[in-house]
Amino acid sequence: MSDGGIATGTLWTVIILLGLGSFALRFVFTGIVGDRPMPAWLLRHLRYTAVAILPALVAPQVMWPVATDGVFDIPRAAAALVTLGVGLATKNVLAAVISGAITLYGLLYLLG
Amino acid sequence: MTTSTRKSTYRAGIIDASPFILVMIPFATLFGVLATEAGLNVVGTMAFSIVVIAGAAQFTALQLMQENVPTAIVLISALAVNLRMAMYSASLTPYLGAAPLWQRALCAYMTVDQSYVVSVSKFEREPDMTVAERVRYFLGVVTPLVPLWYGFTLVGALLGAQIPDSWALDFAIPITFLAMIAPMFRTMAHVVAALVAVVVALLAAGVPYSLGLIIAGVAGMIAGAQMELWMERRGMRT
Numbered sequence: 001m002s003d004g005g006i007a008t009g010t011l012w013t014v015i016i017l018l019g020l021g022s023f024a025l026r027f028v029f030t031g032i033v034g035d036r037p038m039p040a041w042l043l044r045h046l047r048y049t050a051v052a053i054l055p056a057l058v059a060p061q062v063m064w065p066v067a068t069d070g071v072f073d074i075p076r077a078a079a080a081l082v083t084l085g086v087g088l089a090t091k092n093v094l095a096a097v098i099s100g101a102i103t104l105y106g107l108l109y110l111l112g
Numbered sequence: 113m114t115t116s117t118r119k120s121t122y123r124a125g126i127i128d129a130s131p132f133i134l135v136m137i138p139f140a141t142l143f144g145v146l147a148t149e150a151g152l153n154v155v156g157t158m159a160f161s162i163v164v165i166a167g168a169a170q171f172t173a174l175q176l177m178q179e180n181v182p183t184a185i186v187l188i189s190a191l192a193v194n195l196r197m198a199m200y201s202a203s204l205t206p207y208l209g210a211a212p213l214w215q216r217a218l219c220a221y222m223t224v225d226q227s228y229v230v231s232v233s234k235f236e237r238e239p240d241m242t243v244a245e246r247v248r249y250f251l252g253v254v255t256p257l258v259p260l261w262y263g264f265t266l267v268g269a270l271l272g273a274q275i276p277d278s279w280a281l282d283f284a285i286p287i288t289f290l291a292m293i294a295p296m297f298r299t300m301a302h303v304v305a306a307l308v309a310v311v312v313a314l315l316a317a318g319v320p321y322s323l324g325l326i327i328a329g330v331a332g333m334i335a336g337a338q339m340e341l342w343m344e345r346r347g348m349r350t
Contacts, residue, residue: 005151006177014173014186015156019163021191027220029201035210042202044337047236048305049203050229051296052332053196054289055306056313056325057168057225063314067282076283083287087294094131096291101134104283112278 075107121245125252128234132226135288136260139167142281144268146171150178154269161265165258166224167285169194172322192322196329200228207235208250210243219247222254224261229292301343305336 038046062080064070083100090096140161147157147170164170173190181189200223208219231250235241241249268275275281297303309332316324 008156010177010183010186011152011156012159013183014177014190015160015163017187018169018173018190019165021187022164022166022169022194022197023221025191025194025197026201026223027217028198029205030208030216030220031201031213033202033205033209034216038202038205041337043206044340045333046199046203046206047340048302048333048336049196049199049329050232051293051302052305052309052336053199053325053329054225054229054293056309056328056332057196058286058289058293059310059313059328060317060324061283061286064317065282067277067280076280076286079283080286080290083290084294087291088297091295093291093295094134096294097131097134097287100287100291104280104287108278108280 075104075111078107079104118248121241121248122252122255124234125230125249126255127252128230129226129253129256131291132230132288133256133260135284136226136257137264138279138281138284139288140261140264141268141271141275142284143167143170143174144265145271145275146268147174147265148269148272150174152269154266157269158262158266161262165221165261166194166197167261189322192326195326196225197223199329199333200232203232204228207232207241207246208243211247215247219250222250222258224254224257225289226257226292227254229296233296299340299343301336301339304339305332308332308335 058080062077063072065073065076067073068076079100082103083096086099087093087096143161144157147160148154152160152174160170160174164173169190172193173186176186176189201220204219204223208216211219227250230253231246234249235246293306297306309328312331313324313328316327318324319327
């Protein structure tokens, strides 16, 4: 990363356009489709949105964390496994998050 | 509907979202810290979090701006990261589509990963909820999350570079998402959708503008839908 700084004009352009664009993405279906019925095949796919997108978002971050410049990191990978395992076993989000955090900090401390 | 049930639907949303307070705090703080390190002042940092209100996209935009990437590319990349919000919007439409326009707009502004997942899980589990109840529940869910996003962006901006990297705040989000995913594996179709999405995400990690995420998401959704059809044909009850 350079320390060149970000031009004020660029920053505000990005903030405003990114804000508008993000809102448009969030509103595109609830706003425009509204209460018109959607086809069954589409609804069938949409049922799997969360369960597909979130793992896809996380997988590369677990394998190649940005914080370690993309190098596989045992504490982070172990924390991910423990979080998922505790979540599957208990169905309890809080228990899963806390177990993952303890694993991460414990291993960072022991291996660091 | 009586006032007490109204309150209890709203309160149920707050309670169901409360585990995410633990991760919203480090994530928002981290954005404030990194934005300050990148040279943004407090006003710019806060405007970013309030106007855009999307962690991953904000981190992407911030990093690309520091690398002096052309503004158009910054916007395309950050919006690609946020493309999943359109999928969330589609997924929420059967549940919230009949609400008044201003309520849909309000919910849209506050649609983030956590509010979407918590709400849609509830709506699927309780198909008898009225549209008004769903909106109240959604507003309950965002009540502990959105103010914390703003507030701890500010804390991070004020603390600035005083938080050491060794705190590993970067990993707050992967851990949250994994914790959110675990209770969603209700049928074999959900498991297949997730596995296909993970494999494709790893294979497509090199695709520019974070589009690998969308490719992986769509692949997972198709896999889940096909598995569901296959199970229906086999007469398997989910």
